[in-house]
Amino acid sequence: MRPELLGGGLCLLGALLACGPGVDERDSPDGTYEEEGVLRKPLRVDVEVLDPESADLHFRVWGIDFTPSMNVHVIGVGLTTEFVSKTQLRARLNPLLVKDMPEFPVEVRVEPGDVVYMSGARSPSITVSMPVPELHSLTPDVLEANPTAPVHIAVLGKNLVHGTQAVFRGIWYPVTLSSTRLGELWLPPEALTPTSGKQSLYLEVPRPRLLDTPALSLTVTTSPPVASP
Structure with missing residues (x-):
């Protein structure tokens, strides 16, 4: 090999060794990568x-x-x-x-x-x-038919928010909440007329998504007869 070619090759090899394998874009300024x-x-x-x-x-x-x-x-x-x-x-x-x-x-x-x-x-x-609303209990869950005043019902559930409504016999009633688990509603006398068949109540909750809870049984019974004097 001619001396001038050998010298050029050695110079190129020396440059490559001095530069190293190249710069990795992941390297930090001090030459390390974590x-x-x-x-x-x-x-x-x-x-x-x-x-x-x-x-x-x-x-x-x-x-x-x-x-x-x-x-x-x-x-x-x-x-x-x-x-x-x-x-x-x-x-x-x-x-x-x-x-x-x-x-x-x-x-x-x-x-x-x-x-x-x-x-x-x-x-x-x-x-x-996403959490879903739940209805755990209604108190009371047995009501007398034809009351003379609105009837109070306590609601126990989970993931309830303001704007929740109770649905009973196809009619919506507002639920007042004290927390995401406790609430109450009032059913008017006209909602409690005697009807045959099983009755139920569920809650419609507007947020975080509009969802209905599973229904719970709410029984309406005929008022007991009043004894004659």
Whole structure:
């Protein structure tokens, strides 16, 4: 080989060795690269309506080795998160963020700059269902027919919000709530005429989605005869 070609090849080899394999776009300015960490997947997420006025959703996220730097994320949006313990986080969400979504993903994240996860970290997501309204009991659930005044009924349920209505015999009646679980309604005398067949009552709840609860039995009985003097 001619000396001038050999010299050129050595120079090129030296330049390549000096430059290295090239610049990786993931490299940080100091020449190191830290991959985003992976957190444990949450074990369970419980969701229920927190406030009858706003219909905000309350999250209880159960898992392992939670820390105060971890935050709950829903469809990629970080929520203000309360660290309860190493096994529980709590967060609150405006339902408009997941409007018309019967299911949505929830995950736990740590933002970059954490003392343990300098490049941040996230968990695999867990799919959560939108909470549905429930009707657990009516008190009383047996009423006398043809009362002389409106009849009071106490309602026990779950995920109830303002604007909830009771539906009885095809007519809607407003329900007044003291919480997302407790409420009351009044049935007028004309709603309690004697009718044959099984009677039932259910609740129509407008938010976070318009849904009906399963119905419960509400019996209307004929008033007992009054004894002659």
